[in-house]
Amino acid sequence: MSLFDHKVSDLHELLHKKEISVTDLVDTSFKRINEVEDQVQAFLTLDEERARAKAKALDEKIGQADKKGLLFGMPIGIKDNIVTKNLRTTCASKILDNFDPIYDATVMGKLHQAETVTIGKLNMDEFAMGSSTENSGFKETRNPWNLDRVPGGSSGGSAASVAAGEVLFSLGSDTGGSIRQPASFCGVVGMKPTYGLVSRFGLVAFASSLDQIGPVTRTVEDNAYLLEAIAGHDEMDSTSVNVQIPNYVGALNGDIKGLRIAVPKEYLGEGVDEVVRQSVFHALKELEKLGATWEEVSLPHSKYALATYYLLSSSEASANLSRFDGVRYGYRSPDAQNLLDMYKKTRAEGFGDEVKRRIMLGTFALSSGYYDAYYKKAQKVRTLIKKDFDDIFQKYDVIIGPTTPTPAFKIGENLADPMTMYVNDILTIPVNLAGVPGISVPCGFADGLPLGLQIIGKHFDESTVYKVAHAFEQSTDFHKQKPQL
């Protein structure tokens, strides 16, 4: 049994009673990394020396009288698009291979305050563009449940490292499903918070109107603790909202009597595997037993979400990624004759195929003569997609469906055609377009591969989402199962 089989609150108790040390926790991480990292390949950069030094320093503080925060000493992995001061941050792109940031993302500052220990930086699809982590410029992360399968993406390293027990928990980012989809594929809990809840300062921007940082954990309770630690208004991010952060863990009382659940028929339709559909109906039965009621509803514009998302996210990406020009940081092509040539060669050599494809799509959609037909049209459809959610939330507390249409697919299976890969995110994308919070919790297995239940809430109502996820988790034992590595 690993120390990481305990919840954060239990580990906190053990630390407090001096039955374990922070060094023990950090040892647990690196020992497990030594055992399984060759197979899983979740990390791009390990920060072992500093992690061990920090553990030692924290251990010396344990005896001191001042109250330690709950996350004190907990080992965490960080997705590699979150900027970490003096710790290589690549976004899994060759263009940032040697990037050594001079500042910390706001979430990192908050974690330092909470005194967590950063173990390393986690693999991802390059610039978070992808659904399998196969678009990483550096390595192929594998699903701990079946090494021939993808871990999902883009936060594949974040989900795989937690599932494999290499870290207690991790941070990911979610633009169209990039936390929830890998959490579903790897059998862990992944939360995409309301847009604006967590500061994006220091999150390397992909699509600024959709990106959110969120926690990946073994349990719902740990997830709630980690979100509480990273949420909150930040003057460095003008889109971060000044709201009181509730005590999410306080909401985990198991009481969902009278809860009204909406189940969109579009989320259980064509393209969704029968085994996935059945797992959702089992989950709904479980929630009914706990006193909730559910009804089938319609989110009529769901089928347009994928096209809307690819136009908007690629347009925003084409603007955001213009900063990678070989001038101030990152890779520069060595054999350019003039400035324009340097820009073009640097970007051609530094970016991978998927990133180039999206920059091209976005540049096209924003270009003169096409702006109204594609970009503006997509923004208008986004209004309708958001309204679908607003309408449903007039009558219901949460929306429930699967996180993904299928369990984890085989490595290489969806690489040939970009469209088949994009379809993977069809159930998670509408949530980002509407800006509402969504979580994936384990809800079953298909041939040994985990399945995820997606619970979607109202803007800034993470408490209800967590409450439902926790009640479901506690009435099932899917979260207790672990991959055999």
Add this chain to the structure above:
Amino acid sequence: MSRISTEQVKHVANLARLAITEEEATRLTQQLDKIITYAEQLNEIDTENIEPTSHVLDLKNVLREDIAKPGLPNEQVLKNAPDHQDGQIKVPPIIE
């Protein structure tokens, strides 16, 4: 009918400051054409009187006091620069 031509793809690549080979131009033309064709399903929806959403939150301009603060020290600015000289970032010739 094709939605995008190879010539257009080359034009867009230039706008995006991406050097592409002939082979890439051909491949990207096919792939973008497929994605754009898919995206055109949005034309099924009447959006005549619908306001565009650029942002889900009802945010107004967020302003702060205009107070001068120290900038980054020079060595921090240059730390990740691929090339620099005399405290300044160096780039290839702009005017030939």
